[in-house]
Amino acid sequence: MSASKLEKIGTYHVPALLNETVDLLNIRPGKKYLDATLGGGGHSEEIVKRGGILLGIDQDPEALSYASIRLKQACPGLTPPKFAKGNFVNLAKLAEENGFEKVDGVLFDLGVSSHQFESASRGFSFSQEVSLDMRMDPALSVTAKDLVNGLTEKELAELFTKLGEEKFSGRYAKAIVRYRQNKQIEKCSELAQIIVSQAPPSEKFRKIHPATRVFQALRIAVNDELNSLKESLPQSVDLLNQGGRLVVISFHSLEDGVVKRFFLEKQKQNILKIINSKPIIPSGNEIKLNPRSRSAKLRGAEKL
Ligand SMILES: C[S@@+](CC[C@H](N)C(=O)[O-])C[C@H]1O[C@@H](n2cnc3c(N)ncnc32)[C@H](O)[C@@H]1O
Known part of the structure; x- marks a missing residue:
């Protein structure tokens, strides 16, 4: 994707709970972070700007080509991020292949991006006269x-x-x-x-x-979303260094339930410590500016 195409697309996705999410990841300059759901690169950009070394993963090739150009433009002079196409169900393998065997934070911002939702060819939106598709990875x-x-x-x-x-x-x-x-x-x-x-x-x-x-x-x-999530959460914990953080934004109760139960189970086993027992949700002002953020729930836990 060229820089001019990037401009034509305009706003790809407005990240939900941007500062709250990146604060929760507790970015330490020079440490490694995995964004398992790169999308338009909004959260990734903030991670890189705060000095994190990033690997951005997405199963949608369009997200990768958009975000890679965006990040190159937005973060000159900072360590260039790496990118990998793949499903986060294979998180450990993707991380290892890219030299991210151990990291200090993993982010999942689940679901579809606004760009995917609004693109006629992707077939997610009920108002569109387009083929019912809904694949995030066009190769499915x-x-x-x-x-x-x-x-x-x-x-x-x-x-x-x-x-x-x-x-x-x-x-x-x-x-x-x-x-x-x-x-x-x-x-x-x-x-x-x-x-x-x-x-x-x-x-x-x-x-x-x-x-x-x-x-x-x-x-x-x-997209087999719940199974992918269930399989990738334990992999993300294995990838974390002690003190590293796992941060997840979910958008419906089924996803949030999986994350909440996983955090509680790992806390019981003394593997994770839950940082916020109540999920962080967007303010009224954020919802007004970005109505898609209204159902976002943010949870974070730290590796013991
Ligand atoms: C809500 S968007 C992320 C937006 C991003 N945080 C930003 O600031 O622009 C979710 C992204 O995750 C990707 N995704 C969802 N499930 C995935 C999976 N199992 N493996 C890899 N990517 C996935 C989607 O293709 C989409 O681009």
Whole structure:
């Protein structure tokens, strides 16, 4: 990606809880840090500016090409960061391959970036007339369209309940299967319309779109998000030096639950010490400036 393309993209992603997150990482100049979810490089830029030696990882090649140019421009004269394409499910291997066998901080800022969400070609957003895709890594083989058209009614209902915590899973799954009898579901807006047409009146007047939870469930399944998180957290603890910090921003209760339970288990085993027992959340002002930050929950723990 060229510097002029970078300018054309404009704001790739506004990092949630920027200062709170980087403060919690406790950056010490000259020490090594892993950003497991590089995205647009907002948190990474602050880590590098505070003197951290950084390895930025992302499974999305677009994020890597954007952030690598951004960081080069934003941090002249500082130690240039390294970048690696990959899923953080392979965190230990990616770190080792890049000379980051031991680090003083690991950051996970989970979920999708605003750029991914808004890019028509990526198929995440329910308002768009685009193919239902939702793969963060374009090399993955299964898309949301495959799931929505391929799963049985029972499997769809289970998926929406388990990964979307959707109250009306059965009703939506039934409507999807009925619709499929005439034609495949191709577009994000088509699926959203099916859900809206079945949503009870109470759902139509809520702040969030009635299809939010169904889309969340599909996205988590397509990208195997919860398993990747569960497998990468122990690897990040192994990579940390004593006194190093593990910092995670999550955006829904399923992710936050995984992080909270993991921190508690490791604290019980005297491996981690939880820094903030209550998650740090954005201020009203931050939410006003960056509404996407509204569900962010930040947790940090230190390696003993
Ligand atoms: C919320 S954005 C991160 C934004 C970033 N902190 C910033 O300041 O711009 C999450 C990023 O993590 C990446 N991601 C999510 N799950 C991943 C995984 N399992 N492995 C690697 N990257 C992942 C996404 O592709 C996305 O670019």
